[in-house]
Amino acid sequence: MAAIMIQGCGSDVGKSLLVAGLCRLFANRGLTVRPFKPQNMSNNAAVTPDGGEIGRSTALQALACRTPPTVDMNPVLLKPQSDLGSQLIVRGRRQGVMQASAHGRDKRELLQIAVESFRRLQQESELVIVEGAGSPAETNLRTHDIANMGFAHAADVPVVLVGDIDRGHVIASLVGAHAVLDEADRARIRGFIINKFRGDASLFDDGLRTIESRTGWPRLGVVPWLHQAGALPAEDAMQLDQSGIAPAVAARDRIRIVIPRLPHIANFDDFDPLRAEPQVELLFIHPGQPLPLDATLIVLPGSKATIADLEFVRSQGWDIDLLAHARRGGRVLGICAGYQMLGNVVLDPERIEGPQVSARGLGLLDIATTMTGNKQLRAITGTDLVTGSAVSGYEMHLGLSTGPATAHPFIRFDNGTTDGALSPDTRILGCHLHGLFHSPAFRSAFLARLGAESNEEDYACRVEQSLDAIAAQLEQALDIAKLAGIARLAI
Known part of the structure; x- marks a missing residue:
């Protein structure tokens, strides 16, 4: 059954947006698509029709698939309550608090729950697009990982690794990930994507060749900065932290x-x-x-x-x-x-x-x-x-x-x-x-x-239009045939 996992070289490299765009892209091709995130950490959550809760980014991806969100799409959700602990949500229901000191504990039971949810989604769809969390190169977390390679191996899902060129050192990020991952994890990665590129992508051709020669992973495309992302809900509060200092005086007529x-x-x-x-x-x-x-x-x-x-x-x-x-x-x-x-x-x-x-x-x-x-x-x-x-x-x-x-x-x-x-x-x-x-x-x-007078814009319609525009840009920027092949999807 077709599936692919999008992992990143770090947090906020654009994994959530890429998964949402790919979900809409393949849904627009007439496929039954489902999003999946085995474990998320976010206080931005959404309520599912059956009265559970999942991460907001996964709910957006379900919208991109044109399907209602379900608790199986994000079976483990951690909602930080302090620096020392998070509320633990399992299949949409609160299960108490997980202390920060317990994050490295054996999570075999949670991994089993995640795999079971993933299998159910596979049964109802033609393609499942999985999103990782953080980075698989955080090797100190690898032993009990259920969010990245731990899940990918357990569910036998091929991985595509995303690097964020906007924050710099993208070559080092990808080559460095290859260097620190063990042989089995490296082999699970079938290609890489460069995300958030501004300007003429051909200027990075030498960089792509360097990454390919150092890692052996094939390039799958260079994604431009997607301005339509501003119309979509943010996954977490990192976006708010980048908003800068408030102007001293309100803008005129606002x-x-x-x-x-x-x-x-x-x-x-x-x-x-x-x-x-x-x-x-x-x-x-x-x-x-x-x-x-x-x-x-x-x-x-x-x-x-x-x-x-x-x-x-x-x-x-x-x-x-x-x-x-x-x-x-x-x-x-x-x-x-x-x-x-x-x-x-x-x-x-x-x-x-x-x-x-x-x-x-x-x-x-x-x-x-x-x-x-x-x-x-x-x-x-x-x-x-x-x-x-x-x-x-x-x-x-x-x-x-x-x-x-x-x-x-x-x-x-x-x-x-x-x-x-x-x-x-x-x-x-x-x-x-x-x-x-x-x-x-x-x-x-x-x-x-x-x-103030409202423009009375239908925000839901604006989100739908943005998802379609992002899908169209990904269609141009990525090698969709290669991605489909990696996912074992016949198109």
Whole structure:
């Protein structure tokens, strides 16, 4: 059965995007394609139709395949809660916390689960495109690896290695990987791709020949910088870390929406549709910077460690900035953990998220949140009770929020239940629902309250068009016949 695995010389070399583009490319050729990532580490997650969760990048790849995401596509997901541990998600369900010290432990059981999920995907498709994580050249992690070569050998999947020329030393990265891998791992690699090339690719012909002569691996193509990637959800927060310093003054004729860059920020693709709004200046504020005085709206985003990030907000003085903003009549929105932070207190008596059992909230909404082991995971639709607009999205949270402010909810779901809370003047509001701004009607009505006109773009349509454009560029840049041959696919 046809399968191929895309591994990289490091994190952020573009593996996720290449897999998404190849999924769409082969789907456009009429094949039944499935994405697969045996193990991922990311706080950007998506809810599957059956109520599980997987990495957001894998969900995007499922969209590229034109198929609903399933928990088998990403059977092991690690969601970092601190420097010392991650929430462990197995086939879509929370299984507790994996300490950092345990990452090198024997993972035979998790590897078996990953292979079983992969085999199920093979049974329902003509081609499975697998994405690795990090780099196979991290030989200190090789013994218990299930994300790269450990999985590739267990499932007998051929590998293509990707090098990122934009960050430099791409020849050393590929040749160095060949040097440190053992003979069996080297033999599993059937070719290499150069990614993120800017300019005339023929200028790198000598580099390609050097890599081929040093490694014996054939070239499969040079992929240009894919500008359409900016329209797609990012896999992790590394993209936010590259956004630079906030301008001192808001751009003319644009409202300024400000988001503190929390250490454990999660599901920040909530805000991707706002990036495309011409009258919106969206800023992620990095540690060490104050929240701008001229912000139209401050948004507290989702987080994988609510109490820890609430304490971080205070350590940065952002609580002072935010409360001053509210006193001046500014607007504040909290989503999921951000909503919980706006309350009076966050309690974690079972230490589900970390060692601290409680933290004082920001006191902008009269609610209290208690963390419980029962994680809410569901896709859901409803109505925004402030503007009357239809909304859709998903819930993905552990905490239960109660209190007087919930008598004035933000969202009424179609099943009759409600979520969130509003201040009496509706300037402070929050809810657990992710994906609010992906609904064009809500986004338009919400921005109108802030004094901005929306372009009312259908963000989902924009993502689809970007996937098709990326697939078309890969068709030109890569030797698709060679890739198909490596995957044992007859085309």
